[in-house]
Amino acid sequence: MEYKDLARAGLDALLPKIEVFSNQFIDYEIAIYIPEFTSICPKTSQPDFGKLAIIYIPDKWCIELKSLKEYIHSYRNLGIFYENAVNKILDDFVREVKPKKARVKAKFNSRGGIVSVITVWYPREIKETN
Numbered sequence: 001m002e003y004k005d006l007a008r009a010g011l012d013a014l015l016p017k018i019e020v021f022s023n024q025f026i027d028y029e030i031a032i033y034i035p036e037f038t039s040i041c042p043k044t045s046q047p048d049f050g051k052l053a054i055i056y057i058p059d060k061w062c063i064e065l066k067s068l069k070e071y072i073h074s075y076r077n078l079g080i081f082y083e084n085a086v087n088k089i090l091d092d093f094v095r096e097v098k099p100k101k102a103r104v105k106a107k108f109n110s111r112g113g114i115v116s117v118i119t120v121w122y123p124r125e126i127k128e129t130n
Contacts, residue, residue: 009042010080011088018096019067023058030062031055034072037106042079050082050108052089056099063097082108086118094122 034052041048052072054063071092075085090104102122108115 006042006079006081007084009084010039010078011084013074013078013080013088015074015078015092016070017067018071018092019064020061020097021064023060023062027057029055029057032063032065032068037072037075037085039075039082039085040077040079042081045079048082048108048111050106052086053105054089054093054102055105056093056097056102059098059100061097061099063093082106082116082118087120090120090122 032054034054037050037052039048040046054068056063072089078085080088086104086106090102093099093104094102099122103119105117105119107117
């Protein structure tokens with residue numbers, strides 16, 4: 001199968017629901033670190049390992065961490081490219097939590113001597129790269 005045929009792999013997967021609770025404060029940042037993210041390469045069926053950071057400024061809702069853990073763990077058996085996974089995590093997070101701002105950054109372990117770092121923002125805007 002060609003890479004172009006796999007480009008949307010995993011994007012339509014039904015994953016556990018992300019739960020929220022009422023935010024009690026204003027204008028502060030929450031950073032959540034996930035040091036053991038795993039998914040499956042849709043081309044090779046080999047596991048991909050990485051570290052995620054979800055950083056956000058809540059509005060009315062905060063994420064409930066147990067539901068986030070179940071959501072993130074559901075990627076373990078999902079065939080999805082790095083870029084798709086990080087963008088899907090941000091989109092699903094924003095849909096449920098509705099933060100003022102959010103960022104998801106993932107650093108994937110070396111594969112063939114190449115390390116990939118993917119960062120996505122909400123609201124979606126173009127950011128300069130270093």
